[in-house]
Amino acid sequence: DAGVIQSPRHEVTEMGQEVTLRCKPISGHNSLFWYRQTMMRGLELLIYFNNNVPIDDSGMPEDRFSAKMPNASFSTLKIQPSEPRDSAVYFCASRESGELFFGEGSRLTVL
Amino acid sequence: DQQVKQNSPSLSVQEGRISILNCDYTNSMFDYFLWYKKYPAEGPTFLISISSIKDKNEDGRFTVFLNKSAKHLSLHIVPSQPGDSAVYFCRPPIQGAQKLVFGQGTRLTINP
Numbered sequence: 001d002a003g004v005i006q007s008p009r010h011e012v013t014e015m016g017q018e019v020t021l022r023c024k025p026i027s028g029h030n031s032l033f034w035y036r037q038t039m040m041r042g043l044e045l046l047i048y049f050n051n052n053v054p055i056d057d058s059g060m061p062e063d064r065f066s067a068k069m070p071n072a073s074f075s076t077l078k079i080q081p082s083e084p085r086d087s088a089v090y091f092c093a094s095r096e097s098g099e100l101f102f103g104e105g106s107r108l109t110v111l
Numbered sequence: 112d113q114q115v116k117q118n119s120p121s122l123s124v125q126e127g128r129i130s131i132l133n134c135d136y137t138n139s140m141f142d143y144f145l146w147y148k149k150y151p152a153e154g155p156t157f158l159i160s161i162s163s164i165k166d167k168n169e170d171g172r173f174t175v176f177l178n179k180s181a182k183h184l185s186l187h188i189v190p191s192q193p194g195d196s197a198v199y200f201c202r203p204p205i206q207g208a209q210k211l212v213f214g215q216g217t218r219l220t221i222n223p
Contacts, residue, residue: 033157043156045147045156045157048157055143055145056145056157056202058202100156100157
């Protein structure tokens with residue numbers, strides 16, 4: 001298995017633009033997590049899906065952020081409009097029951 | 112209005128023994144709960160959850176018990192290990208548009 005796959009690996013955009021980050025979890029994993037990592041706040045849980053259903057989105061910082069999981073093999077995290085303070089590395093992770101497997105992250109820079 | 116309450120801000124346990132962390136809630140309509148673990152300078156990580164249709168959920172060394180009549184849940188860690196030293200939070204699910212907060216958390220320290 002290729003592991004958790006995230007795209008793009010790097011994204012540089014201008015403030016106000018829409019950003020869409022994508023994640024393909026490990027096949028068979030029924031839980032998917034989106035995290036954001038910054039120097040100031042460390043690793044923050046943004047949202048968590050179980051069987052494609054959003055369970056806990058309390059970490060989503062504000063309405064500009066939205067996440068979807070239309071099927072078991074794909075999820076998106078969208079920021080619209082993006083702001084410079086959204087610059088961070090965004091991680092996707094999946095699990096079946098036990099260890100959490102992380103993707104390699106998407107580094108977002110908003111100018 | 113705090114919907115979950117962890118009355119013990121800190122707990123110290125000997126390595127190898129059982130750690131029991133408690134959480135009380137007020138809303139009997141909650142249908143599941145989640146426990147998170149947080150190390151210093153890191154974000155909280157999901158640990159274990161329990162649905163209200165069960166009274167127990169076990170995952171390795173971690174077991175969560177739910178007592179619906181008492182509106183009480185507890186997280187048991189056995190055997191406790193030094194790496195379990197962290198702050199533990201319990202929380203209920205999101206209810207509609209309401210943004211819920213974590214409990215105060217319990218700082219667990221495992222002593223060698």
